[in-house]
Amino acid sequence: MSSFLSDNIDEALGCWKAGGLVAIPTETVYGLGAPVDREDLILKIFSYKERPFYDPLIVHISDKLMAKNYVETWDPLTELLTEKFWPGPLTIVLKKTNLVSDMITSGLPTVGIRCPKNKQTLDLINALGVGVAAPSANKFTKTSPTNKDHVLHSFKDDHLCILTSDEKTEVGIESTIISIENELITLLRPGIITQIDIEEALKGEKFQFSLGKTAFEEKAPTAPGQDPIHYRPTYKLELMEGKGQIIEKEGAEYVLLDKDPYITARELYLLMRDPLKKSFNRRVFVLPESRHQLNEKEKQVWQSILNRLVKAGKWV
Numbered sequence: 001m002s003s004f005l006s007d008n009i010d011e012a013l014g015c016w017k018a019g020g021l022v023a024i025p026t027e028t029v030y031g032l033g034a035p036v037d038r039e040d041l042i043l044k045i046f047s048y049k050e051r052p053f054y055d056p057l058i059v060h061i062s063d064k065l066m067a068k069n070y071v072e073t074w075d076p077l078t079e080l081l082t083e084k085f086w087p088g089p090l091t092i093v094l095k096k097t098n099l100v101s102d103m104i105t106s107g108l109p110t111v112g113i114r115c116p117k118n119k120q121t122l123d124l125i126n127a128l129g130v131g132v133a134a135p136s137a138n139k140f141t142k143t144s145p146t147n148k149d150h151v152l153h154s155f156k157d158d159h160l161c162i163l164t165s166d167e168k169t170e171v172g173i174e175s176t177i178i179s180i181e182n183e184l185i186t187l188l189r190p191g192i193i194t195q196i197d198i199e200e201a202l203k204g205e206k207f208q209f210s211l212g213k214t215a216f217e218e219k220a221p222t223a224p225g226q227d228p229i230h231y232r233p234t235y236k237l238e239l240m241e242g243k244g245q246i247i248e249k250e251g252a253e254y255v256l257l258d259k260d261p262y263i264t265a266r267e268l269y270l271l272m273r274d275p276l277k278k279s280f281n282r283r284v285f286v287l288p289e290s291r292h293q294l295n296e297k298e299k300q301v302w303q304s305i306l307n308r309l310v311k312a313g314k315w316v
């Protein structure tokens with residue numbers, strides 16, 4: 001078997017029918033998808049990715065109506081947040097219905113659900129008529145894919161249709177994940193939609209916002225899918241504060257990250273990828289000192305970028 005590219009929705013649907021997977025473009029990163037009701041294909045996601053079963057998948061839907069099939073609760077906070085941020089990079093963890101299997105949620109009673117922003121993918125989910133479970137389309141612990149070639153490179157010998165799109169992965173890092181339980185919102189994974197964005201969207205509402213244990217702490221994981229080794233390139237990646245004059249060491253390639261966190265997030269995984277021909281033995285990402293002068297929301301986006309970087313590399 002080998003994977004193939006297609007911009008045709010029917011071809012993608014046909015690939016699922018024939019027992020393959022479909023890689024879906026989104027505004028964050030590419031996903032490796034299977035219909036929620038195809039247990040055989042959900043299993044294939046884990047095997048293609050070499051992903052452990054304790055790491056749950058996010059269910060992608062095309063609208064709120066479809067989302068409601070998969071979750072037991074839909075309170076006013078969920079309504080306001082989905083109205084404001086969907087389609088977009090916000091995943092909400094809610095109590096699941098029995099249309100979502102334990103394999104998707106790793107046995108948890110909750111499911112992470114999101115409406116991605118990409119016309120091709122939304123058309124595909126619409127045509128399918130059920131949700132698509134999908135983690136990022138990379139091997140477990142490796143760098144997430146932000147274009148079709150990244151996906152092709154990781155899964156070239158698998159039975160996979162890679163759906164192509166004219167739209168770019170403009171966000172560049174994975175979705176923000178929150179859980180909502182009564183009036184408590186917990187941040188499980190930071191992303192481009194920040195605490196400040198969420199609080200603004202819910203102005204006047206009664207709720208509490210809390211940082212989940214794993215949102216920013218870089219200790220041993222206590223929640224599924226938060227392994228400290230993640231997003232890893234194959235070379236050694238180092239992180240450095242861009243203070244004063246940088247004395248470049250031999251054999252290393254230095255990359256100064258853009259101070260604008262939205263640009264850095266968008267470019268991050270492309271910058272992290274292995275070049276085809278390596279002329280260095282390690283790469284050093286230099287973090288611009290001027291990021292400390294940004295506004296609070298931009299600083300929160302930087303925190304989300306660092307959440308990925310400290311798992312992919314080491315401070316020097």
Ligand code: AMP
Binds near residue numbers: 056105110112
């Ligand atoms: P990925 O799509 O590869 O970025 O991985 C999805 C991530 O979503 C997982 O690794 C978990 O961290 C998170 N996630 C998905 N479902 C749940 C859930 N029910 N509860 C908590 N976290 C979840």
Ligand code: MG
Binds near residue numbers: 135136144
């Ligand atoms: Mg991933």
